[in-house]
Amino acid sequence: MKVSVIGGGLGGLLAGAALSKDHDVHIYEQLEIYGGRFTNLPYKGFQLSTGAFHMIPHGPTGPLASLLRDVGANVDIVKTNPEATFMTKDLKQIPFRDFNELLSAASRSRIPALVMRTVTHKKGNVADMVWNDPEWLAIADSCCGWALSTTAQNTPASEAVAILTTTRKYGTPGVPMGGCKGVVDALADVIESNGGSVSLNSKVDSIMVEDGKAAGVVVGGERISSDIVISNIGHKLTSRLYDGKYLEPKYAGVINKVRPSAGIKIVLAAEEPLVGHPAAMFTPYTQRVNGINEVSHIDPSLAPEGMHLTMSHQTMRTPDVQKEIELGLQDLKNLFPGKKYSVLMVQSYRDDWPVNRISSGFDLGNLTPVRGLFVVGDGAKGKGGIEVEGIALGVRNFLDIFDK
Ligand code: FAD
Structure with missing residues (x-):
């Protein structure tokens, strides 16, 4: 099967690498580098990044690490030690697990009730979940802000509960050796060694659709046919690349609403x-x-x-x-x-180069109104997946659909 991928960010590279063993995969990236918001920018001897903090939320035991292994991408991910810390008001660090030391006796007494809520409280947002108690809110805001770039108020409680479940299951963060670039280079190597390609400076101008089914992409005026098209640029930008007559009103309403x-x-x-x-x-x-x-x-x-x-x-x-x-x-x-x-x-x-194309908890899945056109990446994260772990879970979901 011939597969065109729009965008060489982490999502496109993961999906491309997974399919490249058995299919003819071609990735088109508009920039002169691949990796999107997950690669390095060398500057004054430092490896800065185009986005991410060179950090993988569940380290060597998480969904991304597992998918990298499955596609044959060789990446060394080292767990952080300690797992995380809090800085106190008087500028001392305490281990993450000792968070109760940040709380007054009154707020601490709510711990058992909050533990129950982290299992059962699936309505509303995280601020409600912590009763809008200012002491708990300060902790919740710093965690939501760091991990999801949202506030407690803007994080659905159901997503927080799902994230706590995945964290219990997959463990704590890690750092890929070589930073973000270590990951995307390994994926590009897999694609190329399987006979696929990653073309740089290749902006996809439109998606060809025939009888409601994706038929390929147009790159710099050239029409390139393929059996399926995978888009790594989120639902909204993807929808602008094909004829508006295929946009179902309900889908159009949703993609214009998510932020x-x-x-x-x-x-x-x-x-x-x-x-x-x-x-x-x-x-x-x-x-x-x-x-x-x-x-x-x-x-x-x-x-x-x-x-x-x-x-x-x-x-x-x-x-x-x-x-x-x-x-x-x-x-x-x-x-x-x-x-x-x-x-x-x-x-x-922000806008088209955000922290998350769709804020956590509001992701839209891989399907589009056009048959054979799928979305991967951080507009289609899997439930409970923080950042790139969500991307990996979303790519797994796509692979399940693709196999059926
Ligand atoms: P992108 O990286 O945006 O890839 C899409 C690609 O498509 C881009 O390369 C773009 O140039 C290309 N493209 C767009 N339009 C076209 C077109 N028409 N034709 C061809 N190509 C096109 N996640 C973590 O797990 N850990 C972290 O520490 C972390 N920290 C972060 C910190 C910041 C400040 C930011 C911004 C993000 C952070 N993230 C982190 C999130 C993570 O970086 C992103 O979720 C992830 O990189 C998004 O990957 P993607 O493949 O979905 O999209």
Whole structure:
């Protein structure tokens, strides 16, 4: 079967690699690099990234690691130790599991009830789930902000419950050696060694549809026929590439309603360890920053010798990007007084280059109104899958549909 893939991000590369053993796979990427929001940008000896924090939410035991192994992509993923920490109000770190130390006696007394709610509370949002208790909300906001780039208020309780279930099942985070690029390079190698191709500077201008079925893609004016088309660019952008007469009104209504999650990443060149370990350090007591990591403790090649790559993340709370960035920079000054570091890069992620194309809990699955046209990537994450783990679960769902 001939397969065209629109976009060489992680979703497109995963689906392409999985099919390339038995099918003729061709990936078309508009940029001069593949990897989308999951690859490296070399700068001043650091391996910055186009998006992700060089972190895989469930490490070597999660859905992404398992799919990488199944498709034959050789990636070394190292678990972080500790699994995560919290920074307290007086700037000390405590292990994630000791979160109760952050709480007053009154808020702590709600722990048994909250444990019950993390199993049964499937309606409303996470803020409701924690009774809008300000102490619990600070913790919930920093976790939702770091892991999903949303607030507790904007995270459905059902998705949080599903995420807790997958976390119990798959375990804690890890860092791929070589950073994000280590993962996407391994996938591109699999595709090419199976006879497939990844064409760069190749923007797909439209999707050919015949009798309601995908028939191929048009790239730079060239019509390329294929048996199926897989899109890695989300439902909404995909729908703009084919004739609007195929858009079912209900589907059109839904894809125009769902929203991406937006965020800001501030990257620091640290002359001394700031976090002191590779895991996520959650920061509940800031104005904006939700968490920070320093993955060069696991892979020193991500920073120049003797230095560290330190990255903070914050969800976008208001549309005033400049103001949000200023508040984030102020947080970092307050968190690391007297430490030696400089700001390497500030990136904001929204619109068509967001943190998540569809905010967690609102994903739309792989199917489209056009037969033989499927969506993969972070507009089609699997239930309970954080970030790239959701992408891997979504690609598994697609492969199940494809096999039937
Ligand atoms: P993309 O990476 O967006 O890939 C789509 C590709 O399609 C792009 O390369 C694009 O150029 C191409 N394209 C678009 N239109 C066309 C066209 N018409 N023709 C051809 N090509 C086209 N996840 C984690 O698991 N861990 C993290 O630490 C983490 N941190 C993050 C931090 C930030 C700041 C951000 C922004 C994201 C983070 N994520 C993280 C999320 C993760 O990076 C994304 O979910 C993931 O990379 C999205 O992959 P994708 O394949 O779905 O989409």
